[in-house]
Amino acid sequence: LRLFSIYLSLIHIIAQEEILSDLIVNRDKCKKDGICVAECPMSYIRLDEQGYPAVDPEFYCLSCGHCVAACPHGAISITGMNAADCPALDKSLDVTPAQAEQFLKSRRSMRQYKTEPVPKAELEKLIDIASYGPSGHNRQPIDWLVINGVDQTRKAAQFVVDWMVKVMQEDPQLGESFGFQKVIKAWDMGQERILRGAPHLFVAHAPKDDPSAPAAAGQVVAYLELAAWSMGLGSCWAGYFTRACQNHPALMDHLALPQGRQVFASVMVGRRKAKYYRLPLRRKPEVTWR
Numbered sequence: 191l192r193l194f195s196i197y198l199s200l201i202h203i204i205a206q207e208e209i210l211s212d213l214i215v216n217r218d219k220c221k222k223d224g225i226c227v228a229e230c231p232m233s234y235i236r237l238d239e240q241g242y243p244a245v246d247p248e249f250y251c252l253s254c255g256h257c258v259a260a261c262p263h264g265a266i267s268i269t270g271m272n273a274a275d276c277p278a279l280d281k282s283l284d285v286t287p288a289q290a291e292q293f294l295k296s297r298r299s300m301r302q303y304k305t306e307p308v309p310k311a312e313l314e315k316l317i318d319i320a321s322y323g324p325s326g327h328n329r330q331p332i333d334w335l336v337i338n339g340v341d342q343t344r345k346a347a348q349f350v351v352d353w354m355v356k357v358m359q360e361d362p363q364l365g366e367s368f369g370f371q372k373v374i375k376a377w378d379m380g381q382e383r384i385l386r387g388a389p390h391l392f393v394a395h396a397p398k399d400d401p402s403a404p405a406a407a408g409q410v411v412a413y414l415e416l417a418a419w420s421m422g423l424g425s426c427w428a429g430y431f432t433r434a435c436q437n438h439p440a441l442m443d444h445l446a447l448p449q450g451r452q453v454f455a456s457v458m459v460g461r462r463k464a465k466y467y468r469l470p471l472r473r474k475p476e477v478t479w480r
C-alpha cells in the first residue's frame with residue numbers, strides 16, 4: 191500500500207510538472223487578437239498556423255496569469271488558473287488618483303492597539319490581498335506564521351528582550367547603536383516597545399536561500415499594511431522582532447517554523463487606538479533625471 195501511494199505521488203509530481211507548461215485556449219471564445227502573445231512576459235505564447243495561441247517550448251511559463259487577466263474574451267486559462275475562477279474586475283471599484291494619493295500617504299505605522307482580537311476572516315483577507323504583491327519570477331516564496339493574542343505576542347517580545355540583553359553583554363557598542371538599552375529600560379518599566387501590545391503578529395518566512403525572498407517579503411508586508419489600513423486596522427513593521435529571529439536561535443526554536451525557513455519580515459496588526467488628522471511631511475528624495 192505504501193509503495194502504491196509513493197507511486198501515486200510520483201505520478202502526481204510528474205503530471206504537475208508536465209501540466210505546468212499547459213496553456214488552455216477556448217477556441218470558441220478566442221478572437222485571435224494576439225493580446226496574450228504581447229502580454230506574456232516570457233515570450234512563452236505564440237500564435238499557431240491557424241492564428242490561435244500556442245506555447246513556444248523554447249521558453250517557459252511564470253504562471254503569472256497575465257494572459258488570463260488580459261484576454262477580454264475569457265478565452266485563456268493556464269494550469270491551476272481557470273479563467274472562469276478568476277474574478278472579473280469591477281470598474282465601479284476603481285479609485286481616483288486623488289483617493290489613491292490620500293490613502294497611500296495617510297497609512298501610518300500604528301503603535302497603539304486595542305487588545306481585542308481581530309476576527310480570523312479579516313486576518314485571512316489581509317493574507318489574501320498581500321499575496322498579490324509582486325515577487326521575482328513570480329516565485330511567491332512567502333508563507334506566514336500568525337501569532338495570536340496579546341499574551342502570545344508579549345511572550346514573543348520577551349525573547350527579543352532576552353536577545354537584546356545578550357547583545358548588550360557581548361557587544362555593547364553594537365547594541366547601543368541600535369538603541370537596545372532604551373528598549374530594555376522601557377521593558378523593565380513595563381513598556382512593551384517591541385510588539386507594542388498588538389493582538390496579532392504576522393511573521394513572513396521563506397526558504398533560507400531563496401534569493402527572491404527579501405524583496406518579496408517587503409512587498410507582501412507593504413500590501414498587507416495598506417490592506418489593513420483600508421479595513422480600519424492598524425499595523426507596524428516589527429523590525430526588532432525580525433532581527434532577533436535572524437540572530438537568536440532560541441526565538442526560532444520558539445516559533446518552530448518548518449526546517450530550512452528564515453524570517454524575512456514581520457508585522458504587528460490590531461484594531462487602531464489612535465487617529466490622525468494631517469499628513470506628516472517626508473524627505474524630498476534627491477532625483478537624478480537623465
Ligand SMILES: Cc1cc2nc3c(=O)[nH]c(=O)nc-3n(C[C@H](O)[C@H](O)[C@H](O)COP(=O)(O)O)c2cc1C
Binds near residue numbers: 300427
Ligand atoms: C524594515 C522596517 C522595520 C521597522 N521596524 C519597526 C519596529 O521595530 N518598531 C516600530 O515601532 N516601527 C518600526 N518600523 C516603522 C517605521 O518606524 C515607520 O515606517 C517610519 O517611522 C515611518 O512612519 P510611517 O510608517 O507611519 O509613515 C519599521 C519600518 C520598516 C520599513
